[in-house]
Amino acid sequence: MRPFTYERAKDAQAAVKAAVETPGSRFIAGGTNLLDLMKLEIEAPQHLIDVGRLPMSAIEDADGGLRIGAAATNSQVAADPRVRARYPVLSEAIVAGGSPQLRNKASVAGNLLQRTRCAYFYDTSKPCNKRQPGAGCAALEGLNRNAAIFGASHACIATHTSDMAVALVALEARVETLTPSGEARAFPLLELHRLPGETPHVETHLIPGELITAVVLPPPPKGGQAYRKVRDRASYAGGLASVAVAGGNLALGMVAHKPWRAVEAEAALATGASPAEAIANELEGASPLGRNDFKIPLVARLATAAIGEARERTA
């Protein structure tokens, strides 16, 4: 691990100020992803600003929904009685990811900002445009069975691997932040992550130094909710594909550089299409690469099953 300096932020304003003033700084909360990458020297921050102890871990009722503090742990959110009762898709998605030890440490904002698990991002002997902009992408011609089928570019075919974020997108969550100039702003979570384009190392629309302070859930949509995930082991493995259903909303995981809102499928469902027809509409826009062709029938079956399950739960 490269040397770095460390500070524990006094409050959110101080954290943002430190981030602006200190070159090469990063926020750290749970650290379960960042420290892993620092050990591999894929991440090498010069300064860490610990925001894990800031008073941003409460889960509060807000305007008929919930405001979840950015530093709340994944376990805390999954176990919250209000989340389990009104947003079961979120609780199910969280417990489908990582291990209990990781979920006990990982924060909500850290989960959103976790880096991809693309094997070529992790292998520092191979070129990767995320690690080293302009180096090229070894995954394009490599072992890419877990690559994106939506929204990829010739510069990057990596996927976003969060389970939690898929459920949050289906629930139309919003993100609250503190900007580098110290102002609060809020925007839909769907607008947090970017598609790779020519700059896959820029993964979000956050301004450098901007701090996520909370995730806000609107009241749950009408209708049932369900989360389904497929992976190579029964537990504690990154996903190949996942589906979150919340009423008429549908989001897909591990198929794109960001949690993928399946708007074509939603539109078809709204006009009375069957679940299978609806997801087929969405998958018409997919661009598989050969080794990951299997994700097309996988997502089709997974989404059909998840929509069916959500509808049974409504009844």
Place this chain on the structure above:
Amino acid sequence: MRTTITVNGEARSLDLDPRTTLLDALREHLKLTGAKKGCDHGQCGACTVLVNGVRINSCLSLAVAHDGDEVVSIEGVGTVEKLHPVQQAFLTHDAFQCGYCTPGQICSTLGMLQELEAGWPSQETPPGSKPAFTDAEIRERMSGNICRCSAYPQIVAAIKQAAETLA
């Protein structure tokens, strides 16, 4: 950086490079070698300890971030003269072969039983229900602790017996 952590009930003050993980602070600085370094990437669970009562991977945590925290490692769980019921159950059921993962398995079990008691869900828990104490729940909740000798059936048996003893 000056860092004070209460380890197994005793306040320990250390001067640490910020890069030091909690696991290395325990093993290399405090010579508490019970928690093991298996993968050092949060994948195997051999480094599991309890921090403020909650199980975490100590390899994926900076020691300086735990200033003021209370840590329990396997050395604080029982004594040779008086084993903790979970330790005794692992012996009774022969729930290990080489023993390398065992300190992590036992600390993880302690955290897991509290999580279960508190009603925290796992992916085996039916939506809206309280988790039941089934083999499937135990296996799922212990999936962050790998045992390469594959003593899993005995580990499940030991955990079931320990839970009965503790109840």
